[in-house]
Amino acid sequence: NAGVTQTPKFRVLKTGQSMTLLCAQDMNHEYMYWYRQDPGMGLRLIHYSVGEGTTAKGEVPDGYNVSRLKKQNFLLGLESAAPSQTSVYFCASINTIGTNYGYTFGSGTRLTVV
Amino acid sequence: GNSVTQMEGPVTLSEEAFLTINCTYTATGYPSLFWYVQYPGEGLQLLLKATKADDKGSNKGFEATYRKETTSFHLEKGSVQVSDSAVYFCALSGDQAGTALIFGKGTTLSVSS
Numbered sequence: 001n002a003g004v005t006q007t008p009k010f011r012v013l014k015t016g017q018s019m020t021l022l023c024a025q026d027m028n029h030e031y032m033y034w035y036r037q038d039p040g041m042g043l044r045l046i047h048y049s050v051g052e053g054t055t056a057k058g059e060v061p062d063g064y065n066v067s068r069l070k071k072q073n074f075l076l077g078l079e080s081a082a083p084s085q086t087s088v089y090f091c092a093s094i095n096t097i098g099t100n101y102g103y104t105f106g107s108g109t110r111l112t113v114v
Numbered sequence: 115g116n117s118v119t120q121m122e123g124p125v126t127l128s129e130e131a132f133l134t135i136n137c138t139y140t141a142t143g144y145p146s147l148f149w150y151v152q153y154p155g156e157g158l159q160l161l162l163k164a165t166k167a168d169d170k171g172s173n174k175g176f177e178a179t180y181r182k183e184t185t186s187f188h189l190e191k192g193s194v195q196v197s198d199s200a201v202y203f204c205a206l207s208g209d210q211a212g213t214a215l216i217f218g219k220g221t222t223l224s225v226s227s
Binding site for chain 2: 030031033035040041042043044045048050058090092094096102103105106107108
């Protein structure tokens with residue numbers, strides 16, 4: 001099925017470990033986004049990309065890095081995980097063409113840093 | 115900058131009650147407005163949207179009207195069901211294509227039978 005796929009769905013890390021979250025979309029969307037969701041905070045934008053090879057910082061970028069080497073993939077990296085990065089991470093992409101304007105979200109990655 | 119403010123919850127209702135969740139926004143230009151729903155343990159689903167002033171978005175019995183004069187996009191449903199229990203997020207995107215969604219903090223709705 002077409003859509004946005006996030007892997008992994010769950011992960012537990014120890015403080016200081018690193019990991020990469022993968023977001024893949026098969027809809028040929030140009031724009032992709034990484035958000036984190038925390039209780040009572042809504043979703044906050046971490047980083048985003050407006051096309052292959054480009055990335056930009058969002059509202060809460062510290063402690064994260066991203067890459068968009070291929071149009072369909074948007075990677076979120078944590079170089080040295082901290083307990084404050086315990087959260088649910090959502091990836092999204094958007095179709096900006098025609099009347100089917102809308103954002104598609106992945107099902108999320110629940111990350112716990114202990 | 116752009117921002118979204120929505121009423122804090124939780125909102126607790128009995129089945130068949132009327133629902134209103136308030137949402138106001140601050141934005142330059144002509145943003146698009148959205149309501150997303152998140153059921154327990156799941157991701158976000160688009161509930162409805164409106165892309166210009168006076169547009170009414172509707173889906174599954176939910177409605178919201180884009181009011182530029184009051185900068186509001188309140189969510190309403192005439193008769194809620196237990197299955198509507200979820201977290202509801204109001205969001206906006208700027209008037210340039212591809213701008214990131216800005217979310218409110220979410221409102222938890224709990225409906226009892």
